[in-house]
Amino acid sequence: MRITSGMSQRHVLSDLRRVQERLAAAQDQVSSGKRVEKPSDDPLAAERATRLRADLGSTAAYRTSVDDSTSWLDATDSALDSLTQIVQRVRELTVQANNAATSTAGRQSIQAEIDQLTEQAKSTLNGAYDGRYLFSGTATNQPPYTAATGDAYQGDTGAVVRQIGPGVSVQVNVTADDVLGTVTWLQSGDLSQIDAGLDNIVAKRSQIGATTNRVTAAGQRLDDLGDITTKLLSNTEDADLPQALIDLSSQQTALQSALRGGATLIQQSLMDFLQ
């Protein structure tokens, strides 16, 4: 093949350009740490990364719901704990009052204490979490009991639902109507009624406990899922750094050799040797 002067010059230039393109690509990977910066870098990986990022977003959102549900459930549980103690105290007082040995004055003071405890029970269930009434069903802007309406429950029967996974919902609330209802039974002095009420509160509490367990387990699953998705995403779009660094240095070497080779090639001509 005849190699003309224009040809060797063009070869040197196009080789240099190619090496420089590869060097820039290697440099990009090293500096950004990403293998897929544009969809064209790897279209399938870009699609996968797009979906994995959406999955990661959904996992994070469900994780937020789990945290919110846990707080709600914890607040509910602690309110029910206080309520249990109050009702137990009411039961003790009722047993005491039913004792024939108790004097009338004693009964009156017991009556006064039970009245106080009843108010305390109502105000416990009126407790709010994050500005919302926990025990009013979905009427969260409405306290379950008000002074004006006395012992009657003011909320609704709606379920407060949180989604803690794709298609997985849990009810995180119990209503004051379910746990306490119309409060008059606390003051009834009827032990069997009080025992039944106490049993009901304990049952509701264990129901809340079971939901808490379920939500916590879901949270752990979401954490695991998030870890796996993050790893997958990293595998999909992150650069293999050692590989990228080796690429970079080998491309640098290639560029230097191309420059050196080009410099010697372009200089030489028959004119250097003819006198």
Add this chain to the structure above:
Amino acid sequence: MPISSFLGLQTSLRGLLAQQRSLDVAAHNIANANTVGYTRQEASLGAADPLHTGSGALQNGSGAYLGQGVDVTAYRRIRDSFLDLQVRAQTMALNDATTAAESLDRVQSAVNEPSDTGINSLLTKFYDAWNDLAAHPESAGSREAVNKAAATLADAFKTLATDIGNATTDAQNEFTALTGSTGPIQAAATSIAKLNKAIDNAIDAGQSPNDLLDQRDQVLDELSQYGNVSVTPQANGRIQVMLGNQSVVDDTIVDWPASLPSTFAAGGGQLGALQTLTTTTLPGYLAALDQVANTLATDVNAAYGSTFFGGTTALTLGTGIPAASSIAAGTGAAGSNDIALAVQSLRDSSAAGQQYAAFVRQVGSDADNALNAQTVAQAAVDSAEDRRQNISGVSLDEEMANMLRFQRGYQASARAMSSIDDMLDTLISRAGRVGL
């Protein structure tokens, strides 16, 4: 028939002149070593017509042909027109791929995926806002956040659709500029028509218009970056040129119209790429994006129970609710969140996200294909150009060697002439002076 004593002088003179011409051609080649489109030339030498002497020239009484030296028979242009076709075909493919790659690269920059700021992540943020509203159905702040996330998402759709629209408009404008009456194709057509005429005249006058042919081939090379160039030879070195299915020049008449017929197809090259971009690729992207917007709007509105998103295309997508405060989180009391939950769970059930990911892959693989095609075509252009340079390019080393050759030839002819001169000197000055 006697032979003139001065025949040798004439023979040497022819040698001198022929070597000089060859040296001139070498100088012309060297001077044009870096001229784009230049074809190296060569003075073809041939023995001059011999002198026929009548009978009695040889011992046996027969006649003979006496050599009279050398003549330049032609100034040859060393070129293979088949290689021209290859170079033009590859140039066309390269420009096709380059134009597509540039436009698609612009679109994929606008798409901006995978990232934390593209539509994909705004979609996630939109669902996140609904999830937050589901957790705080009473909150005005959460409603505000939903409203803002929806508006940002709709804006992102609008921006991307506008970017794709702009890319389409730019491609159309580029097409018009290239094909218009002040564009490069019109200029090439005019120049080919003129060259056709000049070449015709030169051939009529019995000359070989090598440099004019080079110029015309150069114009054809340039024309091939715009589309599929086909050349039909006509009488006296003239050519008819087609670009795609449209005649550019016929004879010495410019055929390229001021406005192209709608049936024009460039068949490749820059114009072909622009045509594909404006009629197929970019509108296809817009349709795919519209599809995503439509799915999103339909699904969200169905989950919301009434109009949340107005508009069903990427450009027209927008929140259809009067104010943030009127966003409904649930159908029941203040704490009910069934609507918010339904909308947020679309992140798993709606096809919009997957359609968008498929759209990203489509844009990416189109851009990737164009970039690959560009690399391949660049290599093919380089190799075809190498093959052409192999035949037609000026090699300075070769010209140097030729110069030496012709210089030596010139010196030897001059030496032959001076020997003949010496001989004549002997004859004229010294003959008949015996004994002096």
